[in-house]
Amino acid sequence: MNFVSIRIITDRLDELVAFYEQVTGKTAVRYTPDFAELKTATATLAIGSIKTLLFFGGEAIARPAQNSSVILEFRVDDVEKDYARLAAYLEDRIVQKPTAMPWGNTSLLFRDPDGNLVNLFTPATPEAIAKFDNSN
Incomplete structure (x- = not known):
């Protein structure tokens, strides 16, 4: 088993993506308006809007900024x-x-x-x- 990513759920996707692009110096890949990834050599930082929680059973699964x-x-x-x-x-x-x-x-x-x-x-x-x- 290999640990490959961590995902942040946020209601401020664009702001968080821009922040991590500035910090890492990397450009995020935006797969949809609600999901982006910043890939490094060893792991990926995924950033998803609260809308992505619908695929996992609903918004009660995770709360942004908590x-x-x-x-x-x-x-x-x-x-x-x-x-x-x-x-x-x-x-x-x-x-x-x-x-x-x-x-x-x-x-x-x-x-x-x-x-x-x-x-x-x-x-x-x-x-x-x-x-x-x-x-x-």
Whole structure:
């Protein structure tokens, strides 16, 4: 079994797609007006409007902007460089500027327009670098 994607359900699809395109520097593929994907080398971030819930049994299955326990994480080459690139864009969404974490990563934590936590991180210690180099 392989983990391949995570989907955010939102009632602000266009805003969320534009946000993640800016953060990742990638262009989303819009399959329908209600569904888009941002593909990376290792996983896909899917973004669906609340209308897509009808295919899963109805809008009661998930509620947009209600997450308080999941952090979307993106490994980046240089988190400090990404922070410099995104600081003005993220403005008041930043939760924590780049910080060395005890497990060996340097992490930038912020919120997307729906309030979901997003972590951009770079492995910084030899152990963290080896962990990610061996996982591919």
